[in-house]
Amino acid sequence: AQSVTQLDSHVSVSEGTPVLLRCNYSSSYSPSLFWYVQHPNKGLQLLLKYTSAATLVKGINGFEAEFKKSETSFHLTKPSAHMSDAAEYFCVVTRGTSYGKLTFGQGTILTVHP
Amino acid sequence: GAGVSQSPSNKVTEKGKDVELRCDPISGHTALYWYRQRLGQGLEFLIYFQGNSAPDKSGLPSDRFSAERTGESVSTLTIQRTQQEDSAVYLCASSLEGSNQPQHFGDGTRLSIL
Numbered sequence: 001a002q003s004v005t006q007l008d009s010h011v012s013v014s015e016g017t018p019v020l021l022r023c024n025y026s027s028s029y030s031p032s033l034f035w036y037v038q039h040p041n042k043g044l045q046l047l048l049k050y051t052s053a054a055t056l057v058k059g060i061n062g063f064e065a066e067f068k069k070s071e072t073s074f075h076l077t078k079p080s081a082h083m084s085d086a087a088e089y090f091c092v093v094t095r096g097t098s099y100g101k102l103t104f105g106q107g108t109i110l111t112v113h114p
Numbered sequence: 115g116a117g118v119s120q121s122p123s124n125k126v127t128e129k130g131k132d133v134e135l136r137c138d139p140i141s142g143h144t145a146l147y148w149y150r151q152r153l154g155q156g157l158e159f160l161i162y163f164q165g166n167s168a169p170d171k172s173g174l175p176s177d178r179f180s181a182e183r184t185g186e187s188v189s190t191l192t193i194q195r196t197q198q199e200d201s202a203v204y205l206c207a208s209s210l211e212g213s214n215q216p217q218h219f220g221d222g223t224r225l226s227i228l
Contacts, residue, residue, distance in 0.1 A: 032214040043118070043205060043219035044157075051214040090156060099145060100213045101170060104156035 002027040002093045006105035014113045019078040021108045023091035026072060033074045034092040034102075035065055044090065050074065061085070086112045116140065118220035120206050126226045129198060135191040135223045139208030144186050147217060150175075151203045160204075163189060164211070193225075201227045 007022040025031060032051045036044040048059025055067045065076045074091060091105040119138040127133055139146050144165055149157040150173075159173040163183045174180070178196075183189040193200055203224050207217035 034216065036219075041221070041224075043221040044207075045219070046216045049214070049216055094213045099162055099164065099170070099211065100147070100209060100215060100217055101159055101162060102147070102149075102157070102217065103159075106156045 002029070002031060002103050004091050004093050004103055004105035006089075006091050006108050008108050009106065010109045010111065012111040012113065013081045015083055016080050019076070019081045019085065019110065021076040021089050021091075021110065023074045023076065023105060024072050025074060025091070025093045027093055031093045032100075033065075033067060034094075035059065035063070035074075035076050036090045036092060037087045038090065038107075039087045047076070047089075081110075081112045083112050083114065086110055118206055118208050118218050120204075120220035120223050122223055123221065124224045124226075126228065127196060128228050129196060131196055132192065132194045133196055133225065135193075135204050135206075135225070137189045137191070137206030137208075137220060139187070139189070139206070140218055142186075143208035143210060143218070145209045145211050145215070145217075146183060146189050147207045147209075148181060148189070148191050149205045149207065151205060151222070153202070157205060160191070196225075196227045198227045201225055 003026045005024045034049045035047040048057045050067045058064045088107045146163040148160040162170040166183045178194045181191045203222040205222040207219045209215040209217045
């Protein structure tokens, strides 16, 4: 079985400062890992994915995440927050089977202050 | 449009009524998924379609929930005899086959049971 724990339910940063959203996973298989973002009243948009290639994954809008197997972590970072980054972020894991039955974390709400 | 389309965007109905939610996936995406998102929570997997068959229905909460898909096209999620606990946002996603394929989400149907 697989599971995902997002360590912070809310993160608040000032515009222009770094963003760190933490995620730990548990999986009995070689996982595929994703970060999705959800803006209010919108569906989810894929930020980036890890699928056993490079451990440092670059995504859209300046986000990146590093897969650390020894720490079972997949933290999401961005060097400089923008007001438009305010949203809810989900860390997601799926095991390496033939289809993508996603397991979602509980989400982290990112607030960006001017 | 090129994205996943869901309708209606909002649905308010009385307890005990049946509701039908519709999803139009991205053309060429053979995999289709339904998820439920309750207020303040992450997404729960409901059902996975490969073409018009459903190899994994394990997330359907009760026998009041059912889903169909026509070929590799439209899917409908039906909830019979709705209960207040069915109130949630129902999200549909489609993808190419494979667990590492990113899923593209619609904007969801917000269902409110009075």
